[in-house]
Amino acid sequence: MKNIKSLIPEFVKRLYHCVRAWVAAAQYGFPARGMIVVGVTGTKGKTSTANYIWSVLHAGGIHAGLISSANFRIGDIETPNPYHMTMPDPFLIQKKMREMRTAGVTAVAMEMTSEGMKQYRHIGIPVDIAIFTNLSPEHLGSHGGSFETYKKAKNVLFKKSLQHANKVLEGRTIPRVIIANADSEHASYYLQSPADQKITYGFDAGDVIANNPVSNALGTTFTVKGKTVRLSIPGIFNIYNALPAFIMGRVFGIPEEKVLEGLASLKVIPGRMELIDEGQEFLVVVDYAHEPASLGALLAAAESLRGEGGRTILLTGVIGGGRESRVPLVRLAAKKADYLIITNEDPYDEDPAMLVETLSKVAEEEGKKPDSNLFSILDRRAAIQKALSLAGPSDIVLISGKGAEMTMITKDGAVPWNERAIVRELVRNINK
Numbered sequence: 001m002k003n004i005k006s007l008i009p010e011f012v013k014r015l016y017h018c019v020r021a022w023v024a025a026a027q028y029g030f031p032a033r034g035m036i037v038v039g040v041t042g043t044k045g046k047t048s049t050a051n052y053i054w055s056v057l058h059a060g061g062i063h064a065g066l067i068s069s070a071n072f073r074i075g076d077i078e079t080p081n082p083y084h085m086t087m088p089d090p091f092l093i094q095k096k097m098r099e100m101r102t103a104g105v106t107a108v109a110m111e112m113t114s115e116g117m118k119q120y121r122h123i124g125i126p127v128d129i130a131i132f133t134n135l136s137p138e139h140l141g142s143h144g145g146s147f148e149t150y151k152k153a154k155n156v157l158f159k160k161s162l163q164h165a166n167k168v169l170e171g172r173t174i175p176r177v178i179i180a181n182a183d184s185e186h187a188s189y190y191l192q193s194p195a196d197q198k199i200t201y202g203f204d205a206g207d208v209i210a211n212n213p214v215s216n217a218l219g220t221t222f223t224v225k226g227k228t229v230r231l232s233i234p235g236i237f238n239i240y241n242a243l244p245a246f247i248m249g250r251v252f253g254i255p256e257e258k259v260l261e262g263l264a265s266l267k268v269i270p271g272r273m274e275l276i277d278e279g280q281e282f283l284v285v286v287d288y289a290h291e292p293a294s295l296g297a298l299l300a301a302a303e304s305l306r307g308e309g310g311r312t313i314l315l316t317g318v319i320g321g322g323r324e325s326r327v328p329l330v331r332l333a334a335k336k337a338d339y340l341i342i343t344n345e346d347p348y349d350e351d352p353a354m355l356v357e358t359l360s361k362v363a364e365e366e367g368k369k370p371d372s373n374l375f376s377i378l379d380r381r382a383a384i385q386k387a388l389s390l391a392g393p394s395d396i397v398l399i400s401g402k403g404a405e406m407t408m409i410t411k412d413g414a415v416p417w418n419e420r421a422i423v424r425e426l427v428r429n430i431n432k
Contacts, residue, residue, distance in 0.1 A: 025124025
């Protein structure tokens with residue numbers, strides 16, 4: 001099948017995807033035209049940002065929807081995303097939006113990826129507010145290995161999606177807005193597109209600046225113009241994910257106290273810095289981090305969360321969908337984690353045993369010693385068990401790579417896999 005696909009001219013593939021997207025939108029009656037759409041793009045932080053936006057809208061009394069790689073929401077109803085992709089097939093996206101519209105949803109936050117937009121899955125979804133989180137050289141495989149091509153692919157959200165008439169929500173005209181992370185060197189590129197408003201945020205620059213960041217196992221706090229903002233999820237990096245939602249509240253005219261309530265009330269983002277608490281004497285976190293940038297942020301957060309004298313025990317795996325990231329990710333993991341367990345993740349059509357062996361040798365090059373502070377365990381469940389067995393008081397165990405995904409992709413297809421449930425079960429067994 002792969003050989004056949006490689007023979008199809010690129011313009012034919014583009015035409016195929018474009019036509020399918022238009023047919024999908026038409027089949028379901030272009031439901032996004034009747035809702036305010038907030039599109040979130042960037043290399044990392046999209047899922048958390050979209051969830052914070054949903055929470056702020058919900059707290060503000062707006063019947064809100066959510067489409068993310070981890071979960072879907074229609075008002076109060078949350079379901080996992082079972083499709084192993086951030087932007088599913090256009091027929092699935094449009095069907096979900098039709099369900100939202102039928103249920104009375106008036107605003108939806110959704111992740112929009114470069115790969116999804118390359119395949120025209122944004123067609124028929126007029127975005128009103130476009131958010132840029134950050135950009136780093138990852139996911140380049142599907143863009144010919146070119147960072148510039150990857151960068152341009154994300155710009156579709158800003159150049160194409162905002163070019164429509166303003167929509168009205170409950171009698172209030174919603175401006176077309178670009179919100180961008182000013183701490184990213186690429187922000188100016190995405191801010192070039194026309195919009196009614198352009199708002200930036202960050203720690204070092206921006207219209208909305210976060211100050212006095214503090215994080216521990218109970219959550220995160222920061223201030224904006226002297227006003228304290230509290231998040232219930234730990235990790236300084238989550239401030240970057242929450243700031244667009246803070247701004248969104250203003251755009252929608254939501255009272256500030258409701259904005260703050262929405263940010264604080266979000267307790268869990270599935271598989272994103274998710275604390276697993278079953279009464280054990282050490283911290284356990286399940287996180288989707290499967291790229292060097294996100295893993296670096298996770299490891300930095302671990303240093304502030306673990307107890308005095310505590311160690312970081314990290315489990316990471318074979319990154320099937322991000323081959324160019326494997327070696328840099330393992331080098332970073334080997335340098336920053338006290339103990340490293342390398343295991344299977346999503347091997348796709350490759351030999352997972354060979355990949356685990358290869359990446360373990362990379363970790364050895366960085367000074368890790370097999371069966372001392374480096375463990376190579378092909379069976380992921382056994383690897384998680386090993387990681388937990390190494391932990392003592394004050395330690396933190398990071399189970400990274402899968403997050404809230406519900407399957408593992410192998411050469412034989414998708415295999416059911418619920419990382420969060422498995423980790424909870426194994427932690428509970430420790431306490432028996």
